[in-house]
Amino acid sequence: MILIPITYKGGVYRHDEVVDYIEDLGGYIVQKHDIAQEIVLQALIPKDDVERFRDFIRPLAGEVTESPLVGTxxxxxxxxxxxxxxxxxxxxxxxxxxxxxxxxxxxxxxxxxxxxxxxxxxxxxxxxxxxxxxxxxxxxxxxxxxxxxxxxxxxxxxxxxxxxxxxxxxxxxxxxxxxxxxxxxxxxxxxxxxxxxxxxxxxxxxxxxxxxxxxxxxxxAQDPLSISPARLMEVIKEGVPDIDSVYSPTPLTVQLTGLRVKLPFTRYADQIRSLVVEEGILVGDIAEIRPSRMRDYILVQIKPFSETHIVV
Amino acid sequence: MTMMDQFEVECFEEIGRDFYRQITETVLLDHNLTSVVTKLRIFIDPRLPIFVAVGTIRDAGGSIRVSDIGSVQTQGDSTIISIRDETHLAKFLTRLYEIFGHEHIDQPDRFTVVISGIEIPKGFEQLEVVNRADTVFRDLIYAMTVIAPEGFKVRRESYGRDQFFYVASENTLPEHVVEDIVVGQFAQIGEELR
CATH class of the missing domain: 3.40.50.2300 (Response regulator)
Structure with missing residues (x-):
């Protein structure tokens, strides 16, 4: 499944349906901004479903644009x-x-x-x-x-x-x-x-x-990652609820080959390593977790398929 | 920038020169200095590296006196100053504290200053509070610091009655070399270093 980076701009009214729809399509929301009455979502959605998504948001007067830099x-x-x-x-x-x-x-x-x-x-x-x-x-x-x-x-x-x-x-x-x-x-x-x-x-x-x-x-694409960074973001979001109490605008910053987790390394690194992605596969098996030089953040570097022989 | 009689930027790199011309115009405009500067010449040589600015200024307007700040009235043994222009009020109060002492000065409200229990010298209204030329030169030298390339931390600056120069580099340059360059730059705008 090829994911396309997009930006959605629309009103607050029924925006929760848009969020659900993106998740139902198998997409991921990378960042969400609430600006007064407007919602801006930066998301990755499957390439084949872009038109379907446009049709869905038409009655809500939302706007979708391709944003090649989302997730970087x-x-x-x-x-x-x-x-x-x-x-x-x-x-x-x-x-x-x-x-x-x-x-x-x-x-x-x-x-x-x-x-x-x-x-x-x-x-x-x-x-x-x-x-x-x-x-x-x-x-x-x-x-x-x-x-x-x-x-x-x-x-x-x-x-x-x-x-x-x-x-x-x-x-x-x-x-x-x-x-x-x-x-x-x-x-x-x-x-x-x-x-x-x-x-x-x-x-x-x-x-x-x-x-x-x-x-x-x-x-x-020649040697794909063991997991998409956006999917790993979802895994960490569900497995480490403390991430919700981080005040940074992007507590989990998606990169091309990994993630920056804005939590202290010493306290959370082991917890992230032992998160279950799928049955029998832990985050530590498919990614390297190391301390970031930026404050005391955690840097998650996803290993390629050639190294792990796993794709989830 | 039309208010300047002469404005030149010299550098052997044409693109860099044009960018610095634009930077200079923006900075002088932002600092309200376009009407003050009459001649300005900037010389940049990134090989040395050196940044030199020489120029002349118009009469900046001279002194700000007590009578420019407010009107002075005597009531009994007190003198009341009604402030018209607050711009230099802080400096004015400092001057009053120096002359009369804190115990004789009171500011009951924002626009009133009262001097009590002390004799006011003759010609008090003509007392100089601020000399505008000092501020203009300070502003001008600050503007040159803004214009100069980043990292040129070794600086030499000077200003006289109506002339100024500013030299910056990242290397320490011998004084006679700096002097020769400055004299040469002044000559280019038809001036002599005084």
């Missing part, structure tokens, strides 16, 4: 979050990515600024590596990007999309080894993105991110 966690990395330089263009990038369903985390490096003096420490490196993809929002000068990009990417294993003021060709020329994606004409500027040209640049980021992620999904 993206790091927006910026050399510094210095107060002098607010607003940062990265703020708008992170916000815009959220509108299409991605969960974004902004990572302002402690010593990322400057050309000669820029550095990346081990904590920053590990936190970036916990994401599905990283977007490096660098500045306006080719000379600086050329020198500092290699320093800031040291040890990063996830695909990187590089943005900067120089055009894409120039960015490609100065990066060796190449990054996974490039967006030019998007460097440091001091205004909020309001004009059509600005929005166009943000759209280019979404397009590049979607392109890179679809490449990763294709690779994953």
């Amino acid at each position: 966690e993206i790091a927006v990395v910026i050399p510094s979050l210095e107060i002098h330089h607010l607003p940062h263009s990265a703020c708008d990038i992170a916000e815009y990515l959220r509108t299409v369903g991605a969960k974004t985390n902004m990572i302002g490096l402690a010593r990322g600024f400057g050309k000669r003096i820029s550095q990346l420490n081990d904590e920053e490196r590990d936190v970036i590596n916990e994401h599905d993809l990283a977007i490096y929002v660098l500045g306006n000068f080719e000379t600086c990007i050329e020198q500092k990009f290699n320093v800031l990417r040291r040890g990063i294993r996830v695909p990187i999309i590089l943005t900067g003021a120089p055009p894409v060709d120039a960015l490609k020329r100065i990066t060796d080894p190449p990054a996974a994606g490039y967006v030019g004409n998007l460097g440091r500027f001091m205004h909020r993105t309001r004009t059509d040209a600005d929005i166009g640049r943000l759209d280019a980021v979404i397009e590049e991110v979607s392109h890179v992620l679809s490449g990763i999904r294709d690779e994953l």
Whole structure:
């Protein structure tokens, strides 16, 4: 069953029926926002049932759009979050990515600024590596990007999309080894993105991110995961009721190959490991549970079929 | 930006230069400095790396005196000041505390200040509370810090009667090198470093 990421927007009236319908179709709700009289659901639903779902919500005046970034966690990395330089263009990038369903985390490096003096420490490196993809929002000068990009990417294993003021060709020329994606004409500027040209640049980021992620999904399809991250999310939600008392907007953050569980590792890791997915199969059999470098969260990394010989 | 007589940004990287021109315009507009600056020249060399801003400003408006803040009336042995403009009230009160002492100053409500039990010196209404030029230069130097690239932590700034310069880098640069660059940049806008 191929699951498609979608965003549903509709009124509060009868929205519980929409939630039930998604679950009946075999889909999963990744995130639910209650905004005054409006409900926004980010969900994964079976590809074959999208039209059926559209028919179901038509009388409720709801709206369904495909959101390719639902179920992904993206790091927006910026050399510094210095107060002098607010607003940062990265703020708008992170916000815009959220509108299409991605969960974004902004990572302002402690010593990322400057050309000669820029550095990346081990904590920053590990936190970036916990994401599905990283977007490096660098500045306006080719000379600086050329020198500092290699320093800031040291040890990063996830695909990187590089943005900067120089055009894409120039960015490609100065990066060796190449990054996974490039967006030019998007460097440091001091205004909020309001004009059509600005929005166009943000759209280019979404397009590049979607392109890179679809490449990763294709690779994953060659050796599928032992369980879908969305399904594992449901298992944890049912098996660990304490997750309901976490105040974070996404207590369980779905990633392409795993989950971030926003509960303390020391207290809950064993409980999650011993949850039963199906008869005779525990979460610990199909996923690696390890501490996250982000606070004291838990990182669940789902193992591929080739390693477990299990698909549930 | 049309209010400036001269505005230049120089950098060998064209795209970077255009972005910094845009950043400068946005920041000066946000800090209400476009009407104050007459000439501004920014020179950036990311190879060194160095950021230099030199410029001149218009007369910023001079002093704010007691009479600009409120009207002064004498009643018996008290002097009552009715505040018209609260903008510099905090500074004004500080000045009064310095001159007359806390025990003689009272502020019964937001727009009234009473000085009692002490003689008011002659020409009190003409007393300077704030010099606007100081604030303008401070704002200007702050704006330059905002414009300058991130990470340029080694800074040198200076302002005189109507001139200012701001130099920033991530390396410590010898003083004579900085001076030569600044003099050269001033010459480009037809000015001499004073």
